[in-house]
Amino acid sequence: MNKRRDRVTIVDVAAEAGVSFGTVSRVINNDVHVKPQTRERVLETMRRLNFVANRQARSLAGGRTNTIGLLVPDLGTGYIGEIIRGIDTELGDAGYDLMLYTTHRAATKEAGYVSNLVQGMVDGLILVLPRNPSDYIGIMTQRKFPFVLVDHQGTGEDCPAIGSTNWQGAFNATNYLVKLGHKRIGFITGWLDLGAAVDRLEGFKAALRTNKIPLLPDLIYEGTFAQLDGYTGALRFLDMKKPPTAIFASNDVMAMAAMDAVREKGLRIPEDISIMGFDDIPQASLMRPSLTTVRQPLEQMGRIAAQVLFDILKNPDHKHNRIELPTEIILRESTATLRKLQEEEPDLIRFH
Amino acid sequence: MNKRRDRVTIVDVAAEAGVSFGTVSRVINNDVHVKPQTRERVLETMRRLNFVANRQARSLAGGRTNTIGLLVPDLGTGYIGEIIRGIDTELGDAGYDLMLYTTHRAATKEAGYVSNLVQGMVDGLILVLPRNPSDYIGIMTQRKFPFVLVDHQGTGEDCPAIGSTNWQGAFNATNYLVKLGHKRIGFITGWLDLGAAVDRLEGFKAALRTNKIPLLPDLIYEGTFAQLDGYTGALRFLDMKKPPTAIFASNDVMAMAAMDAVREKGLRIPEDISIMGFDDIPQASLMRPSLTTVRQPLEQMGRIAAQVLFDILKNPDHKHNRIELPTEIILRESTATLRKLQEEEPDLIRFH
DNA sequence: AGTATTCATGTAAACGCTTCCAAAAATTTG
DNA sequence: CAAATTTTTGGAAGCGTTTACATGAATACT
Numbered sequence: 001m002n003k004r005r006d007r008v009t010i011v012d013v014a015a016e017a018g019v020s021f022g023t024v025s026r027v028i029n030n031d032v033h034v035k036p037q038t039r040e041r042v043l044e045t046m047r048r049l050n051f052v053a054n055r056q057a058r059s060l061a062g063g064r065t066n067t068i069g070l071l072v073p074d075l076g077t078g079y080i081g082e083i084i085r086g087i088d089t090e091l092g093d094a095g096y097d098l099m100l101y102t103t104h105r106a107a108t109k110e111a112g113y114v115s116n117l118v119q120g121m122v123d124g125l126i127l128v129l130p131r132n133p134s135d136y137i138g139i140m141t142q143r144k145f146p147f148v149l150v151d152h153q154g155t156g157e158d159c160p161a162i163g164s165t166n167w168q169g170a171f172n173a174t175n176y177l178v179k180l181g182h183k184r185i186g187f188i189t190g191w192l193d194l195g196a197a198v199d200r201l202e203g204f205k206a207a208l209r210t211n212k213i214p215l216l217p218d219l220i221y222e223g224t225f226a227q228l229d230g231y232t233g234a235l236r237f238l239d240m241k242k243p244p245t246a247i248f249a250s251n252d253v254m255a256m257a258a259m260d261a262v263r264e265k266g267l268r269i270p271e272d273i274s275i276m277g278f279d280d281i282p283q284a285s286l287m288r289p290s291l292t293t294v295r296q297p298l299e300q301m302g303r304i305a306a307q308v309l310f311d312i313l314k315n316p317d318h319k320h321n322r323i324e325l326p327t328e329i330i331l332r333e334s335t336a337t338l339r340k341l342q343e344e345e346p347d348l349i350r351f352h
Numbered sequence: 353m354n355k356r357r358d359r360v361t362i363v364d365v366a367a368e369a370g371v372s373f374g375t376v377s378r379v380i381n382n383d384v385h386v387k388p389q390t391r392e393r394v395l396e397t398m399r400r401l402n403f404v405a406n407r408q409a410r411s412l413a414g415g416r417t418n419t420i421g422l423l424v425p426d427l428g429t430g431y432i433g434e435i436i437r438g439i440d441t442e443l444g445d446a447g448y449d450l451m452l453y454t455t456h457r458a459a460t461k462e463a464g465y466v467s468n469l470v471q472g473m474v475d476g477l478i479l480v481l482p483r484n485p486s487d488y489i490g491i492m493t494q495r496k497f498p499f500v501l502v503d504h505q506g507t508g509e510d511c512p513a514i515g516s517t518n519w520q521g522a523f524n525a526t527n528y529l530v531k532l533g534h535k536r537i538g539f540i541t542g543w544l545d546l547g548a549a550v551d552r553l554e555g556f557k558a559a560l561r562t563n564k565i566p567l568l569p570d571l572i573y574e575g576t577f578a579q580l581d582g583y584t585g586a587l588r589f590l591d592m593k594k595p596p597t598a599i600f601a602s603n604d605v606m607a608m609a610a611m612d613a614v615r616e617k618g619l620r621i622p623e624d625i626s627i628m629g630f631d632d633i634p635q636a637s638l639m640r641p642s643l644t645t646v647r648q649p650l651e652q653m654g655r656i657a658a659q660v661l662f663d664i665l666k667n668p669d670h671k672h673n674r675i676e677l678p679t680e681i682i683l684r685e686s687t688a689t690l691r692k693l694q695e696e697e698p699d700l701i702r703f704h
Numbered sequence: 705a706g707t708a709t710t711c712a713t714g715t716a717a718a719c720g721c722t723t724c725c726a727a728a729a730a731t732t733t734g
Numbered sequence: 735c736a737a738a739t740t741t742t743t744g745g746a747a748g749c750g751t752t753t754a755c756a757t758g759a760a761t762a763c764t
Contacts, residue, residue, distance in 0.1 A: 007472065009720055020744045025722060033742055035730095052471040056411040057720035060749045065408065067451075075436050076634055081427035088454045097473075099419075100452040102440045119404035120359065121449075256638055263640065282428055283635040286608055288615065361750055372714045377752065385712055409750030412719045 086302025170203030230254025438654020521679030522555030582606025
């Protein structure tokens, strides 16, 4: 093993610098009790010998790994990509490494990974879009293992989490559609087991209420955030006697699929029907017409998740709760003032 | 440190199972020299005690980390996401963990990461779209450090790499456009420092030659794979006296931007102008019109990269060269037979 | 049955570092 | 200037494994 032989250790550095390996270790760890002059000599030697501390050994001896684990469902949409960018930035600055685990939607893998990771492979865990966190939040909390949830508000658990103002975002977006003149708005929900999905639905309902628009059960299609739901839901709406003039999907992926359905029916966006999404994933701005949507600050959510995790690492007993970041409506081409249908308005009103 | 105290080690397992810790280690490592009955007893004990082997210790003692490093430029487009999916699948099956490093286009970070990682943090390295690999391929080769390059053909280096048949893909795609009747085809190149970009350009040129179509320098716009190039390049083409009837961009991102430019000029896709991309990133099928493109088997490239790396790990002296995976044309909506312009054909011919 | 071979198991010595404690050197104090 | 105090340094004892090597048990062979 060449790799083995020519590796330079703190002992080599110590010998070369004429100090004990203990001192070298102190230098590595920025211990104050080293004479500046000695420190400089050691540092110089390390540089000259091209020394890199062995992470495994440090972890083993020190009990820290300087690595955090990231559990994500997938990397397909760019949605996660944005979040990772944020996490990665913070981690890099803090000198942590990132261990990536993809569950590929297999919820069962989650718990398995978690129980392994918690066993000391990483110092902390960031879980993005956890599927059924209740399975393991218990053991993590009990073991006081540092973790943060991203984009999930629990079904009751009270733990560190980063999310965004889903309710407010949906409320504002709906309000905006109403301002454009839309009174019949079809809403496609997300997976209602997730708090985020429920909040978006509630925001939608509240906005209708505020605007004194009756809530028609037929105009709510229950989806799961999956592409197909957007398509199916939109078709359901379009086949109604009086189809909605706008469709608000609980995420961009479903909104994009809804656009397909609308086009297949020979309708134009936004002239005939407006489409609103949620998330603002990168491709939302790339499609034509580009998608008006509610922006979640994904990258920032990632950054803050990392920061919160660091804080937990430092102050394990500090109480950390859910943090909500503001959402924002991004106006693009897929929504427009209700025009063509205005003559039909009386009709619509009669209907209600 | 609670974390510390309640950790169960092989010694605990050994005591509980009534064997020496050496035997437990053998069981963990699937050593043949363990009586089946003993093995079962140890396994049972491990299960009961919820034992998880400490990775740091294993690495330190064994000299292997069971972790591979992945260096990627970014996670934005889904392009990398696909590749990672492939890598991740293989890694998971083989029991390796994934350490992710993002360079965010900062080429300087690459070399830094590499020199650290090579120092024993990971057993091998997969570099996706390396920016300037010559900086560190040298040291890796010299140290015999296992690595694989993905989607990059060197500017001379002879090392393990996974790519696709860029030349053939571009050749076939161009041929296809010609079959549709297009004779004036605008080509937007990638970053010509990358072999892949050069190959695509050469494939394009060769197809023109085969079809006896003159190669007009004005119909080649030199880009860098970046979005803006697609836009600018397309505008350049469209402002010509005799604009091309088809545009072939060296990647999907530029093709998508070219579509924007075409639309801004009030032209329709594909009726007025056909657009062809390269890569087949996930969003290519999601845009409207959907993008006809040359598919690189990204996920498969990831898988094979991992497999090759495993092979290098097993047979360090085995010679590993570049592997090329076949590309494939994906027909979608952005290309069509040359129709409307057919009456102008004589004109075009006169021009050449 | 007695010896030669396997096979199964136990044990000590790393692996490269952190951390604690004690010793040595430098500094302050009376 | 010696004693007390503080700062700096050295070295031992782990951290939880793997991996030789040694030993003991079981099996095969003559």
